[in-house]
Amino acid sequence: MDRLARIVGVGAGVALAIGLWMGLVQAPPDAVQGEVQRIMYVHVPSILTAYLAFTVVLVASIAYLVRGSRHWDRLAHASAEVGVVFTGITLVTGSVWGKPTWGVWWTWDARLTGTAVLFLIYVGYLMLRSVVDDRDRAGRYAAVIGILGFLNVIFTHMAVEWFRTLHQPSSLARGTIDSALYVPLMVNLGAFVLLYSYFMLRRVRLGALEEAVEEEVLR
């Protein structure tokens, strides 16, 4: 397990180095926004990885409620933590991107608002966990949030999208993105997913160790 983590970690580091070089140095700057647009290479993979993380939380939460095995709970907890971190990165990079582009640090456009709500929901998830003493009960309560939160985000995105948008429409979805930008983006995305996996492997292991220590004290 530790070996796997180390391999993934190294892989993530390498991929990230390559990807960031490609994005921040090699790729051409945007015709309109200039160099600032390069932040996309961090911002977009970040939110996509966050979505991956919260999907894992959803699946692990359902599995924990149905099966009850501690493994699922550890997985959910770890993925929520990592997901919150990546969401935070998304918000910060989004804000940094926005300042020179739109002139303000924060706007209430659809994407950013949806991401902020996402952040709040899963921070709530983590806070709930920290407040409940009983580990199994905390896991069950958190699983409920993990499930409801995920579905809620879908509704939130729909609602916020309908309401207003300043954000540029998703270039990825529309497929008009220049191949020169597409490749570095994909490389960075891959790097972020590897990074996620590395954090997960470490965090889940840490969670298992914490629980083992508690078990020992019981003896």
Place this chain on the structure above:
Amino acid sequence: MGHDGTGGVSLRVRGLSKAFRGAWALRGVDLDLGPGETLVLFGPNGSGKTTLLKILATLLRPTRGTGTLGGADLLQEREHVRRRVGLVSHGSYLYDDLTPRENLAFAAALHGDRTSGQAVTAAMERLGLVGVADERVRTLSSGMKRRVTLARLLVHPVDLWLLDEPYTNLDQEATKVFEGILQEHQASGGLVVMATHNFLDGFKQATRIGILARGRLMVDEPRASLTFPAFQELYTLRAEGGER
């Protein structure tokens, strides 16, 4: 009054243990209780009596161990176990703004019995509650409230009575009534697990004596094998002397 349908179920528990954040509240408890038997548990505060009762009531999930009540598994078939169990605990389980009649009818309805007007009236008569049947529980004395709580045991037939300090707040007359319904329940094959600090009365009602200390069942003997003084000595030795 009909406590039928109990048809002799048994309680079997093996290795029941419960840990709360880093400490064992209950360790390796084994029990065997047959129809008509009454296990009375004694032990100092914090010895695990309430925890054990709550686990048997399926309110708590044990950390380790297994158990069955009348064949229904304590862990896997909790709903079936709940159907057979009546719990009287520290809380009154009564809604202050409802009358005894309404509280009892609600309790019966929760247990699936909605045509229970008769059972409720009979239970109230048995516990001497007819006079206050339609007054809000808020206005009753704690002794009367305790009677209503006990009456819950009669409004729907259950096999196992779990009683946590049932003698609290009962005056002499109410104590007599309580022991009366207890004995009727025993006679019809019902099981009882009772935790109490009331040494004398508890001892008298028991068919088995149990002593819990620090989560372990130190003593589990048929009452017939002990005299009261012998029991008192045993208690002092095992519960308070405290060997692990």
Place this chain on the structure above:
Amino acid sequence: MSFRALAVEILRKDLRIEVRSREGINTLLFFSVLLVFLFRFAVGSTEIQIRQAAPGLLWLAFILTGLWGMTRIFQVERENDCLELLRLAPGDLGGLYLGKVLIGCCLMWAAELAILAMFGLFFHLDMLPVIGSLIPILVLGTVGFVAIGTLFAAITAHLKAREVLLPLLLFPLMVPILLAAGRLTHLALSGESLMAEAHWLRLLIGFDVVFLVLGYLTFPFVMED
């Protein structure tokens, strides 16, 4: 006991208690009136400003009042350990959830009608002609709020941090309702037909269905142990 029967028993029991003690409804009404009072002073004095802000303020008032209402739902059980009594019921605990959602909705609707009346009074808005459009919005929006609120109230019922945690968990999930119901209320108050932006209605209906079902399914897990 079937979940429907259990839900009805819970509703009847809670209605009886609310009618008798009037604790819940009194506090709710007083609180909501107070809130509207404060809004009146917080918002500017121009009629136009108020009219524009009204839909959002209305739903803000509903949700803030609702926060207290959701705490109330299990308050009756917190006294005298009655939550344990309910957990001992050998029936489908999802029925308990539905019963509590029903009583929650009853309390909320009573408060919402009072708030509507206050709004009409304080802000000189004529609600009556458009009441036909307002009612469905009130119903749909409230059900969604109560569906999630009841579940979270059960989760936080025994926590010391309950007062902070309930809004912290609940409010981010209310964004779709606030947006949809706010928009629809704006249409209604402007005298327009709701069907002009029917997608908001569909969103609310979908929201309600999804979270009622989720609540029903996950509530037993929240209650156990």
